[in-house]
Amino acid sequence: MLEDKDQSRTSLGELGEFGLIEHLTKNFAVRQDTTVLGVGDDAAILEFSKDQVVISTDLLVEGVHFDLSYVPLKHLGYKAVMVNLSDIYAMNAIASQVTVSIAVSNRFPLEALEDLYEGINAACKNYKVDLVGGDTTSSNVGLVISITAIGHAAKEDIVHRSGAKENDLLVVSGDLGAAYMGLQVLEREKAVFKANPNNQPDLEQYSYIVERQLKPEARKDVVELLKALEVVPTAMIDISDGLSSEVLHICKNSKVGCHVYEDKIPLDPQVINVCEEFTIDSTTIALSGGEDYELLFSITQKDYPKIKGNPNFTVIGHILPEGDGKHLITRANTTIPLISRGWNALEGS
Ligand code: ADP
Numbered sequence: 001m002l003e004d005k006d007q008s009r010t011s012l013g014e015l016g017e018f019g020l021i022e023h024l025t026k027n028f029a030v031r032q033d034t035t036v037l038g039v040g041d042d043a044a045i046l047e048f049s050k051d052q053v054v055i056s057t058d059l060l061v062e063g064v065h066f067d068l069s070y071v072p073l074k075h076l077g078y079k080a081v082m083v084n085l086s087d088i089y090a091m092n093a094i095a096s097q098v099t100v101s102i103a104v105s106n107r108f109p110l111e112a113l114e115d116l117y118e119g120i121n122a123a124c125k126n127y128k129v130d131l132v133g134g135d136t137t138s139s140n141v142g143l144v145i146s147i148t149a150i151g152h153a154a155k156e157d158i159v160h161r162s163g164a165k166e167n168d169l170l171v172v173s174g175d176l177g178a179a180y181m182g183l184q185v186l187e188r189e190k191a192v193f194k195a196n197p198n199n200q201p202d203l204e205q206y207s208y209i210v211e212r213q214l215k216p217e218a219r220k221d222v223v224e225l226l227k228a229l230e231v232v233p234t235a236m237i238d239i240s241d242g243l244s245s246e247v248l249h250i251c252k253n254s255k256v257g258c259h260v261y262e263d264k265i266p267l268d269p270q271v272i273n274v275c276e277e278f279t280i281d282s283t284t285i286a287l288s289g290g291e292d293y294e295l296l297f298s299i300t301q302k303d304y305p306k307i308k309g310n311p312n313f314t315v316i317g318h319i320l321p322e323g324d325g326k327h328l329i330t331r332a333n334t335t336i337p338l339i340s341r342g343w344n345a346l347e348g349s
């Protein structure tokens with residue numbers, strides 16, 4: 001489906017490891033004053049004054065987390081950074097640096113890694129984070145990318161998963177399920193393309209959901225907005241595995257129960273349409289589809305007026321005592337237990 005760019009293929013061996021690292025990192029600017037020394041020495045040096053430092057790592061493996069037959073490398077680089085920044089924002093902190101480690105087989109030409117780093121650089125620019133290091137090695141199983149994100153926040157601003165209290169409201173940013181449905185469309189088009197390579201996909205009507213899958217944006221804006229509104233959530237988590245799984249994480253860590261209302265779950269109209277086309281229940285997709293990278297958080301009732309009517313936020317439920325359990329209240333007003341299926345479990349259903 002992806003057109004192979006008609007360009008030269010330079011073998012990675014031609015540059016050598018040091019030449020390669022220098023080539024890939026030379027266009028990265030340093031933007032943060034917390035970065036004292038970036039790429040080029042044995043280690044990077046960072047300096048944070050009073051803030052606490054927040055660190056998170058993710059590992060992405062070709063064939064497990066991404067499929068290069070429909071994911072352009074540039075998008076992959078961008079998304080790999082987003083996945084990590086999202087974890088920093090989920091602590092209500094601001095991301096400032098990343099390290100990027102790659103294991104790559106020699107089937108990749110230099111130009112492919114240039115595309116990957118172009119995506120990483122675009123993410124660094126948009127989110128004002130510095131690339132300060134990494135590691136490069138060879139692989140005989142395909143591409144592996146590991147990113148570590150570093151951020152910081154004042155101690156009193158940092159939000160854990162464990163702080164939700166009885167009567168708090170459960171709130172989500174944005175809308176849910178789009179990334180998973182985007183993946184379904186891409187998988188379908190890949191199968192169509194395999195059967196007939198002349199069949200070029202028309203993804204126009206799926207643009208929002210495909211973009212949510214290929215080019216997600218981490219919600220730095222939500223962290224900034226909460227600060228501006230003077231709301232410190234009592235608990236927060238990013239939605240990488242589906243709403244129900246993340247709600248259950250907050251409840252487990254906070255030792256509370258909850259009600260989530262089906263009719264409050266925010267869905268984009270394109271998600272509703274595509275769910276109809278695929279005859280899948282849109283609530284199931286929002287609850288168990290993955291990779292939305294929205295933020296789920298709890299707030300005290302007294303903060304409700306500060307977020308009320310804000311188009312970025314939807315109140316989807318509230319926190320109950322632990323003994324009341326964790327339930328979904330359906331449109332038909334029945335009460336069913338929230339279960340975590342995880343989005344991998346949806347494959348083939
Ligand atoms: P070492 O032998 O100590 O591991 P390297 O030669 O791997 O050192 O790295 C040299 C410098 O380049 C270091 O600053 C390291 O953090 C950085 N670096 C190595 N690989 C990457 C990469 N894939 N992306 C960004 N920086 C990298």
Ligand code: MG
Nearest residue numbers: 134135136137
């Ligand atoms: Mg190294």
